[in-house]
Amino acid sequence: MSVVGIIANPSAGKDIRRLVSESRFISNQEKINIIRRVISSLVQLEIESVLLMPDYGNLAKEAIKEMNDVDVFEFINIPVFNSEQDTTKAAKIMEEKGARAIVTLGGDGTNRAAALGTSKVPLMPISTGTNNAFPVTIEGTLAGVCAAVVAKGQVDIEVCAPLCRKLSVSVDGTLSDVALVDVAVSDKRFVGSRAIWDTSSVSDLYLAKASPQTIGLSSIGGFLNPLLDDDDFGLHVEIEGNPTQHVLAPVIPGKLERVGIRGFEKMPFLQPFTVSGKQCTLALDGERTIPLKQDQVATICVSRDGPPVIDSDKTLLAAAESGIFIRDL
Numbered sequence: 001m002s003v004v005g006i007i008a009n010p011s012a013g014k015d016i017r018r019l020v021s022e023s024r025f026i027s028n029q030e031k032i033n034i035i036r037r038v039i040s041s042l043v044q045l046e047i048e049s050v051l052l053m054p055d056y057g058n059l060a061k062e063a064i065k066e067m068n069d070v071d072v073f074e075f076i077n078i079p080v081f082n083s084e085q086d087t088t089k090a091a092k093i094m095e096e097k098g099a100r101a102i103v104t105l106g107g108d109g110t111n112r113a114a115a116l117g118t119s120k121v122p123l124m125p126i127s128t129g130t131n132n133a134f135p136v137t138i139e140g141t142l143a144g145v146c147a148a149v150v151a152k153g154q155v156d157i158e159v160c161a162p163l164c165r166k167l168s169v170s171v172d173g174t175l176s177d178v179a180l181v182d183v184a185v186s187d188k189r190f191v192g193s194r195a196i197w198d199t200s201s202v203s204d205l206y207l208a209k210a211s212p213q214t215i216g217l218s219s220i221g222g223f224l225n226p227l228l229d230d231d232d233f234g235l236h237v238e239i240e241g242n243p244t245q246h247v248l249a250p251v252i253p254g255k256l257e258r259v260g261i262r263g264f265e266k267m268p269f270l271q272p273f274t275v276s277g278k279q280c281t282l283a284l285d286g287e288r289t290i291p292l293k294q295d296q297v298a299t300i301c302v303s304r305d306g307p308p309v310i311d312s313d314k315t316l317l318a319a320a321e322s323g324i325f326i327r328d329l
Contacts, residue, residue, distance in 0.1 A: 005094035010057030012106035041144025091117025100151035166306035234267035234302030
């Protein structure tokens, strides 16, 4: 049975970074419109079941309000807390219900939460958040096509949805959390508003993704020493202190920031890097998440154990070349 899940975060793209940068604002109505376009493709390509995450903004509910194929849609049964745990629980349940692909609407944080719920189901991440190093800008219709052909097994999954790199964070020897893009060590002692944009508070960056095509802390690595998708290592960047060079990077939209670099090195797969001896917070994918006490030890390692991520270019090309869109008269 062909099953696709849809997770839409109504809070994505609305955090405090709107006040300190030129970050875009994506309204709930626009998210509803994107979901409708995704669903239209899924229905037209005969996906048998579309699993929807309930949300406090009623995005999915509004998106299907005037659609005729009501038997195709199923809202999963979870309480709505308007937090990351909604996304994590939804992704886990969607995997259990047989989803072969999950479309996410959000930013880096939304996809990190989804990856905590499943590392097996291919994600089709649509960028509707603030920091969007992980999700991609793609028209909803085409995102729906990609999810459909992957869910129906009409393309080679290993080629079209390869596993992504992941950063695993352990505190005092126990796995605490994961990140799909970056882990930043901030001298801020409290989680506070969570979002992080001020590099003056950051001493170290651990990167699973570093591309000059992204915005956010990971762009520092992207403009310094880019990581290719098939590189079997991550990147550790030491910031400020006694810098030996500077790099210009778009840490926030609308501004190229001059960031002092003390040094950088490759992070071999599964080799732990240690943070200890200071009170700080660890920011995961742009949001302060883990407060660390002076007597605690955190280790960070990178691997290719992240979820499969649908490559829209490869998927659409492979699907077109296979002729699945061609119908005889």
